[in-house]
Amino acid sequence: MNITNQIVIEKAKELGFDLVGFTPATVLLSETGHLKEWLLNGYQASMEYMSRNLEKRLDVKNILPNAESVISLAMNYYTPHNHMIEPGRFGKVSRYAWGKDYHLVIWEKLELLEDELKKVDPGFECKTYVDTGPVMDKAWAVRAGIGWQGKHSNVISREIGSWFFIATVITNYPFDYNESIQDYCGSCTACIDACPTKAIVSDYLVDSNKCISFLTIENKDEIPVKFKDQFDGWIFGCDVCQDVCPWNEKFSIVSRLKEFEPAGNKELELDEVMNMSGGIFNKRFETSPIKRAKIAGLKRNGNFLK
Ligand code: SF4
Ligand code: SF4
Numbered sequence: 001m002n003i004t005n006q007i008v009i010e011k012a013k014e015l016g017f018d019l020v021g022f023t024p025a026t027v028l029l030s031e032t033g034h035l036k037e038w039l040l041n042g043y044q045a046s047m048e049y050m051s052r053n054l055e056k057r058l059d060v061k062n063i064l065p066n067a068e069s070v071i072s073l074a075m076n077y078y079t080p081h082n083h084m085i086e087p088g089r090f091g092k093v094s095r096y097a098w099g100k101d102y103h104l105v106i107w108e109k110l111e112l113l114e115d116e117l118k119k120v121d122p123g124f125e126c127k128t129y130v131d132t133g134p135v136m137d138k139a140w141a142v143r144a145g146i147g148w149q150g151k152h153s154n155v156i157s158r159e160i161g162s163w164f165f166i167a168t169v170i171t172n173y174p175f176d177y178n179e180s181i182q183d184y185c186g187s188c189t190a191c192i193d194a195c196p197t198k199a200i201v202s203d204y205l206v207d208s209n210k211c212i213s214f215l216t217i218e219n220k221d222e223i224p225v226k227f228k229d230q231f232d233g234w235i236f237g238c239d240v241c242q243d244v245c246p247w248n249e250k251f252s253i254v255s256r257l258k259e260f261e262p263a264g265n266k267e268l269e270l271d272e273v274m275n276m277s278g279g280i281f282n283k284r285f286e287t288s289p290i291k292r293a294k295i296a297g298l299k300r301n302g303n304f305l306k
Contacts (some may be wrong), residue, residue: 019074021144025067031139045208053134071169072144078163090267091235097289099260145178152191152241161248191241212238273302
């Protein structure tokens with residue numbers, strides 16, 4: 001039996017994905033051009049991995065030689081909770097990291113999806129990615145009609161806003177393909193105006209050297225002192241540009257997955273972080289995205305907010 005778009009959509013939605021789009025596995029010429037420009041400007045900061053494997057980012061046939069299509073999947077993680085605000089006592093955690101690590105959640109579901117599709121046709125082959133590996137996940141999501149890339153650089157859906165994770169499935173299977181949708185940012189500049197560190201240096205261009213998300217998570221160095229008092233209380237990540245986006249205000253819907261409900265990590269008590277042992281850190285954040293910052297990074301962030 002042939003695998004149709006409808007079969008993929010039904011099975012993906014049963015597993016908890018919210019949006020599914022299909023696009024041919026073509027070469028991403030203009031998108032890698034933009035990436036190269038971004039790299040030339042040094043906007044990747046110390047994320048050197050962003051400049052590796054450009055040939056795979058450009059052409060997914062360098063990952064799966066018989067690739068025909070790319071399936072882009074969105075998984076909504078929005079939950080209707082707010083931070084406890086008490087500057088100097090709590091540090092805020094980015095919404096995506098409130099619950100279970102999305103890699104763990106989505107990897108499992110992608111395996112199940114692959115198994116299900118192979119049951120329909122054993123000839124189905126794929127390589128799957130969630131935010132790791134040399135794959136232009138946002139570019140594929142845009143091409144597959146999931147949404148458009150907003151001026152803050154996240155993908156925005158007209159149905160669910162931008163609080164979603166993106167998974168990418170490169171496959172040997174042909175499908176009917178979606179059209180990309182237009183950019184609905186229009187004349188809005190809310191994210192650019194609200195960014196506490198002015199990291200959105202121009203429309204669609206984020207300089208990681210200034211972005212609180214980078215500075216509190218991927219960054220291994222000290223946080224430049226010039227950002228003191230500009231951090232708006234964030235200890236891990238930053239949601240400001242997505243919080244102010246009108247598409248999230250109007251269209252966010254609550255995630256169907258209980259895994260993304262806050263697991264006691266919506267905000268962190270600064271004193272607790274500063275006194276935390278390695279053992280407690282490992283145990284508390286074992287299945288949380290917060291472990292990515294490592295204990296030294298989290299303590300550095302806590303110290304910066306004090
Ligand atoms: S995540 Fe925060 S710091 Fe980074 S661009 Fe958005 S608002 Fe600015
Ligand atoms: S806040 Fe406005 S400009 Fe920024 S991504 Fe949302 S719609 Fe686009």
